[in-house]
Amino acid sequence: MVTAPGGPPLRVLVLDHTAELGGAELALVRTCAALGPGVDVRALLFADGPLRARLEELGVRVDVVPLAPAVATADRGRAGRLSAATLTGALRTVPFLWRLARRVRALRPDVVHTTSLKADLLGVVPATLARRPLVWHVHDRIAPDYLPGPLVRVVRGLARRVPAAVVANSRATAATLPVTTAVAYPGFAPEQAEGTEAALVGRAAEPDPLVVMVGRVSPTKGQLEVVRALRAVVDAVPTARLRVVGEPAFGAEGYAAQVRAEVTRLGLDDHVEHVGFVADPRAELDRAAVCVHASPVPEPFGQVVVEAMVRGVPVVATRAGGVEEILDDPEEGPPTLGLLVPPGDVDALAAALLDVLRDPAAARERALRARTSALRRFPVERTARVLTDVWTSVSGPARRA
Numbered sequence: 001m002v003t004a005p006g007g008p009p010l011r012v013l014v015l016d017h018t019a020e021l022g023g024a025e026l027a028l029v030r031t032c033a034a035l036g037p038g039v040d041v042r043a044l045l046f047a048d049g050p051l052r053a054r055l056e057e058l059g060v061r062v063d064v065v066p067l068a069p070a071v072a073t074a075d076r077g078r079a080g081r082l083s084a085a086t087l088t089g090a091l092r093t094v095p096f097l098w099r100l101a102r103r104v105r106a107l108r109p110d111v112v113h114t115t116s117l118k119a120d121l122l123g124v125v126p127a128t129l130a131r132r133p134l135v136w137h138v139h140d141r142i143a144p145d146y147l148p149g150p151l152v153r154v155v156r157g158l159a160r161r162v163p164a165a166v167v168a169n170s171r172a173t174a175a176t177l178p179v180t181t182a183v184a185y186p187g188f189a190p191e192q193a194e195g196t197e198a199a200l201v202g203r204a205a206e207p208d209p210l211v212v213m214v215g216r217v218s219p220t221k222g223q224l225e226v227v228r229a230l231r232a233v234v235d236a237v238p239t240a241r242l243r244v245v246g247e248p249a250f251g252a253e254g255y256a257a258q259v260r261a262e263v264t265r266l267g268l269d270d271h272v273e274h275v276g277f278v279a280d281p282r283a284e285l286d287r288a289a290v291c292v293h294a295s296p297v298p299e300p301f302g303q304v305v306v307e308a309m310v311r312g313v314p315v316v317a318t319r320a321g322g323v324e325e326i327l328d329d330p331e332e333g334p335p336t337l338g339l340l341v342p343p344g345d346v347d348a349l350a351a352a353l354l355d356v357l358r359d360p361a362a363a364r365e366r367a368l369r370a371r372t373s374a375l376r377r378f379p380v381e382r383t384a385r386v387l388t389d390v391w392t393s394v395s396g397p398a399r400r401a
Contacts (some may be wrong), residue, residue, distance in 0.1 A: 009038055013111070014043045014115055020249055021051055022249065023215075024169075028051075034189075034384035042060065044063045046119070093122065110391070111133050112127040115137045117139070121155070135164060135390060139300055143176040146300075167184050187381065209237060211292055211353060214291065217256045220295055224259055228346045231350075242271060289360070290357070292317070294349060299322055309371055314339075317339075318340070337373055
């Protein structure tokens with residue numbers, strides 16, 4: 001566990017617009033578990049849901065100040081367009097912001113920490129009114145290839161002026177921000193690395209080569225590209241199978257239906273299993289001959305890549321964003337710790353998957369090097385330490401107030 005310096009516990013109030021278990025939320029849960037008694041974390045969510053239960057299991061006190069669903073679920077495209085709908089949504093946030101500000105003032109935290117893009121923006125008013133330092137923990141690349149241009153300009157402008165500190169989840173994310181105080185990689189929990197020796201044996205005993213893709217079903221994750229690449233893989237290795245582990249969220253149900261339709265169109269129904277959401281994907285990864293990450297746009301980080309690495313699973317991923325820095329460890333030296341392909345290149349993706357399946361010895365060697373690297377670079381204790389240092393550095397005036 002990581003603790004703050006001596007004195008009373010550092011009171012940190014975490015704001016998140018969602019209570020669903022996305023990547024940032026799962027990282028938050030792991031980080032809270034790694035914090036020691038020197039940090040008193042409380043969460044204020046804008047909706048009720050599974051995140052609340054996960055935090056309360058850790059002993060984190062959770063409050064809910066509901067945000068209008070139409071605002072909470074608005075996609076980034078709509079947020080970036082000026083329209084009657086977005087203006088109506090903005091008006092709906094006024095009473096919410098007033099309620100939120102009152103609650104923040106009543107809780108009197110030393111630091112307000114926001115951990116989603118909507119919370120970053122909506123947290124500005126209550127933190128300012130409560131005169132509490134605001135720390136943005138940015139889990140999105142603030143770039144036009146990832147977010148609408150108007151939203152990028154707003155976020156970058158506020159980042160220069162409002163937060164006391166800005167923490168990025170990767171160097172790739174930091175490169176899209178005008179200012180960054182620190183980089184805190186989303187770390188893995190100790191239990192995520194347990195039992196890997198047995199997993200290596202089980203993987204070798206799997207009768208058919210299994211490709212596993214873990215993550216939210218979304219156009220930004222690339223399930224369609226993986227399904228299309230699988231057609232070429234199955235043509236070359238007829239026993240190959242794919243397990244899609246994850247569910248659509250944030251309005252991606254139409255995309256999920258498109259993925260299923262593409263599986264049928266390509267004649268792959270007997271080779272693809274749609275598993276749905278799995279709270280702990282270790283068992284899925286432990287069966288995999290290869291874990292595939294196929295985001296067609298540069299991702300901010302890529303937690304599933306780290307999860308696969310600590311399980312000793314060979315990785316095929318897109319060469320962009322935070323994933324590239326995960327798989328490039330100067331201490332391990334060249335080559336990279338996984339096979340990288342251009343985003344959106346289905347042919348290259350298929351070729352890389354076949355490379356792993358046809359040369360399992362080389363894939364295993366890369367995977368073992370990757371595991372060593374991940375265990376050193378991405379433990380959640382390091383995440384907790386970086387955040388605790390940031391919170392401590394900005395909390396001086398608030399702790400005296």
